Amino acid sequence: MKILVPIKRVLDHNVPARLTPRGTVQTDGCNHEINPFDAVALEAAVRIRERGLAREVVAVSVGTDEFVSSLRTALAVGADRGILVRTEAPLEPLAVAKIFHRLCLAEMPDLVIAGKQAIDDDAAQVGPMLAMLLGWAQATNVSHLEWVDGQIDAMCEVDRGTRRLRLSLPAVVTVDLRLNEPRYASLPNVMRAKKKPLEIKSLTDFGIDVSPKTEQIALREIDICRRATLVPDVDAFAAALLATGSLR
């Protein structure tokens, strides 16, 4: 079995995003990381291979040259191969899904494990879009995976609790952070990863229409700081709650 894992490079989740004076998101000089949900997806795929249930894990990305370092990290964590579809243009989720669709047609994976959302655009679209383009079943927000007779039982987080779905392969699964705790790459594995194959393809070779269908008009920072008034004790806290008028 072959597993394909999409990887996106994003700003470090520990640092609140800020805008430049030009009104674009500040990225220069900022730490980047593999989208945390994608890191969980990759860990899940690597564990499946380590159990002998999969033969190969392929990490795939769509992005700039800088994505090479993210894919190298993915290889150091345990992916066997990387493919970067190189483009400078920021792409919309449907365009990215179409590129992954083409990669899937070429690679013929049995399973795609993807992060349920990226922490930058918070769109949560690529996984289900890819499933639709492939005509495959999907399970989203998965927090537990089990193998039953060559099928997958996926525990999905839904608004009011959890539900389990059984998927026949091929399928697309998008994962929640609760699925696992991703490992760090050890130094020897980082060295080994440098020798693993990483193929760079040009977006133009795909001949896919990736022109934007939406236009970003503006970005503005949201000032989420309210700077709490600290009260000295529980009595004052209770009084402050009552003063809001929400309780009577």
Added chain:
Amino acid sequence: MRVLLLAEHDNKRLGAETRNAAAAARLIGGPVHLLVAGLGCAAVAAEAAGVAGIDRVLLADDANYAHQLAEPLAKLIVAQSGGYDVFLAPATACGKSVMPRVAAALDIPQISEAVGVLAPDRFERPIYAGSIMQTVRVSTPRFAATMRPAAFAPAGAQPAAPVQNLLPLECPPSACFIDEHIPRAAGAQELTRAKIVVAGGRGAGAGGGFDAIRRFAFSIGAAIGASRAAVDAGLAGNDCQVGQSGKTIAPELYIACGISGAIQHISGIQQAKIIAAINKDPEAPIFRYADIGLVADIAEALPRLERLLAGKKPRA
């Protein structure tokens, strides 16, 4: 702009999120048709017909739709798509699993988790865990979108709109529903609709702290929320999780107990009118994001707070 809105429901009752999304749909255009797909859900369709702004209810009542799985729902919407320009759903787990499939099938863009409708083709949506607001315009005549329920006041009532039955479509089996686990403590308030939410973090867990939070929440008629860390630690169910990848809520009063205040959590409570926080660490980030703060140990503070607020309930 003819709008097809997907209803959220459990085959018995219409989900409250549908009313919020119906209000958002009206801001985009009309007529607005509401699709109720399920099994044995005629009562839901009748309820849906009375939601203000709905011009027609489309009812697809069939075993294929019993669990509202993404594959059959997307197929159903795509089959109806000829008559519509805009495909909407509330940004619930169901809506978020279905709409990207619809968008991909129709080759149209999707706007995820809109919190504002500036014009029929212009939306506001938070990105980067809610630290940046994006204004985005759709350049195509047709599009899909999910609307964040907490951002739109629910639509009111109206005389019943007509209900039209749809023929179910053949759908080859793909994902199969096995079972579900829907925890709901007796008397607990629904998180997304509650006027007051009392939430706990991992810091509240030690020494039965979360039980104290549940007791306190119950005593003042509040719903229970939790940070991801608290859910990960097994202190609360995932249905309680508030934040970037959990629920977004807009209560009048949010009381954070032992929550450190990671930005990913704050993104789920930004629309709360008042945020109050108790944390024993005076340096906890939560105090930056709260209106009222108390530096104290939850285990000591909550019992006294419960006594001081005895008999108080959310303002009607």
